[in-house]
Every structure is written in C-alpha cells, then in structure tokens.
Amino acid sequence: MEAFWGSINAEQGWLVSSQPSEEVAAAEELSPLLSNELQRQVSPGVSFGFSVFNLMNAIMGSGILGLAYVMANTGILGFSLLLLMVALLGSYSVHLLLSMCIQTAVTSYEDLGLFAFGLPGKVVVAGTIIIQNIGAMSSYLLIIKTELPAAISEFLTGDYSGSWYLDGQTLLIIICVGIVFPLALLPKIGFLGYTSSLSFFFMVFFALVIIIKKWAIPCPLTLNHTEEFFQISNATDDCKPKLFHFSKESAYAIPTMAFSFLCHTSILPIYCELQSPSKKRMQNVTNTAIALSFLIYFISALFGYLTFYDKVESELLQGYSKYLPHDVIVMTVKLCILFAVLLTVPLIHFPARKALMMMFFSNFPFSWIRHSLITLVLNIIILLLAIYVPDIRNVFGVVGASTSTCLIFVFPGLFYLKLSREDFLSWKKLGAFVLLISGILLGNFSLALIVFDWINK
Structure with missing residues (x-):
C-alpha cells in the first residue's frame, strides 16, 4: 500500500517514488477511491457529461438572480475581474482538494479535516458544510416561496386571491413533500444527472431570454400603468454603463460570488461516482463546469445590467415582472428558472446528509431508516427557515462571507499547508x-461591511 501511494504522490512532490513513471501514471488513473472498489465493480459509474451537469447544478442556483445587481454595484470591469478571480480560485482550491485526496486516500471533505487536525477538524468541516448547505437550500426554497405564486398569477386572468395555489407556504410544502424529499432520498448523487442536465438547459434558456429582452425594455425605463407610460428617470447618465463603481452595496459582491461558485461539498461525492475516476479526469469535470457556469453567469449579469442599469433589482426576475408584465416568454423563463433552482435543492441534500452521517454515525453501516430520517429532518429544517426568514440577501451575505469563503478558500489552503510534505x-x-490569506481577508472584510450596513439601517 505504501508503495502504491508513493507512486501516486510522486507526481505531486509529496513522496520520493522508487517506481517507474509508467507505474505512477497507472496508479494515478486508479485513483484513491479504494474503499469504493466493490461499488464500482457493481456500477460502471457516472459519465463525464452527467458529472459536469451534476457539478454545474451544484454551482448554479439562486446566485444567478443576484449577479446583475452585483455588477450594478461594482461596474462591468470590476465585476468581471472579481468574478474571474473567484472562479479561478475556486478551480484551484478544487485542485488542492483532489491532490489531498490522492495523498490521504480519503474521499470526503470531513475526513480531510480529520487527517489535518484530528477530530476537531472533522467536526468543524462537517459543521460548516451543514450550515452552508442548509443556508443554500433554504435560500432556494425562499425564492420559490416568493416567486412561484407571482409566476402562476401572471398566467391567470381575473381575481384568484386567496386560492391555495397562490399561497407561497402551501406551494412550498407541496413541493418539498412531492419533489424535494423523493429526489433527496435517492442513494447516489449520480442518479440526479438527468434532472441536472434539465436544470442546465433551463439556465441557458434564462440567459438567452435576458439577451433578447435587453432590446424590449427601453432606456430611460418606463412603467406601463393603467395604459399610461411613466418615465422613471430622464437622466441620460442612467443609460450609461459604469466600468467601475463602488458603494456600500459592493460589500455583498464577493460573498454573493463565493456563494454562486461554491460546489466544493459536492466535488468528492461526484468524484466517488465518476466513471474511470482519476484526479485529472475530475479536474477536467470541474474546469468544464466552472467555465460553463462562469459564461452563463457573466452573460446573464451583463445583459441584465445593460437592461436596467442602476435600477436593477437585487433579484433580477423582479425587474422583468415590473417592466414586462404578462410577457409570455418572461413568464415561461421565470417558471423554468424556479424549476432549475428547485432541482438544485436535492443535490445539496447529499453533502449535508453525508456531513451529518459522518459526525454522528460514521461507524454504523448504511441503513435506509437512518438515511430517510436524516433526509426528513433536513427537509423540515430548510422548510421552516424558508417560511420564516424574511430577506434572502441576508442569507447570501452572511453565508457567503462565512461558510462559503471557508469551504472555497480557507479550508483547502489550510489543509494543504498542513498535509503536504512539499517545501513551503x-x-x-x-x-x-x-x-488561505485571501479567504480570511475577503470573508472577514465582507462580513464586517455587511454587519456595518445592518447597524446603519
């Protein structure tokens, strides 16, 4: 076993290999997932394409709705530089995670914490994953609760107020019971490849509609109310894009971007089920998913900003509902994006449930009863949070500045410094x-600005 890992780690510089380079390459292709060897003999694994779709589904969710607002508060060039920086750092941190998996032969983020700092490290990582994923899932459900009734009402003519299908809480309960819970019960994350591919095409459709509708909304903006048009502003400067712009709302830029690119809790579960798993193959999955997500994020944010400029809403779809009411394409894309966000929730259930399992039941064999009960408890928690949390921007800000920056920047850097035997x-x-330093500085600075903004309000 030591010779096997010596050959794998030689490529990374951790150990000095006494084996030929051909054996190093062969060992690298085998990957460290020895504990799943029997499982792979039964199942051929998840294809490269479905793995990309699953990872993109883990990356892309409600964050796409807030990035145009971020661009309005950072400027086009400022936004581009920040988004590119977060995407590159996210990809590099995945590279470090996969490298540490090769070194330690573990297949979970929590066990990396155990290898690096013992039981406290495992508990901290698992707790961070649980908080992050519960915050993410509740934010997605919060969007569905607020937007789905409005989306349905736009298809209706007449007064249907008071109907159960226009009540956000009722719809949320039905969706959690009928869709989220059954999908989250699936034993393997790879089973969600079909729903993830559907979610990806919904996101692409969303971006295309934003591009098309840029020319359907004039600038200066006008509101159509009782068959009269009211111009919102006469200032020609309102229709000029800003390259750089900073305000107190810019404090939400990095946290929102970090929240939008966080997929690290799903990386290792997807790696475990990847067909012909290897570090290089999983890194290619990650780079492809992050690059496609970056492209869709940037296009959506750019054309959303160029449509509304400084009047862009913190949740982009609200602007289209205001300026293009009862537009069939906008109503359709709203339902699609809500469905895409909904399909992300079961995917995020997997790492959250796994973290809970590893904290309290790591020495127990798999049990469908335990599996179902933990999934049910998580479903109830996120449902209650979605019902009672009033403002989604606070979720993006606090979760993004704390747990997201830890999982993307701080933990991968810290664990690599601790575990790697390379020269410093x-x-x-x-x-x-x-x-590591970037994550600490960005997280603390953003969190301090957000708290300062709360105090001033």
Missing part, C-alpha cells in the same frame, strides 16, 4: 497560502 516555497504551497 514550492509553487503549490505558496498558492495554498495565498488562497
């Missing part, structure tokens, strides 16, 4: 150090 001045260790 090596490029990868210096990169891990930069990742």
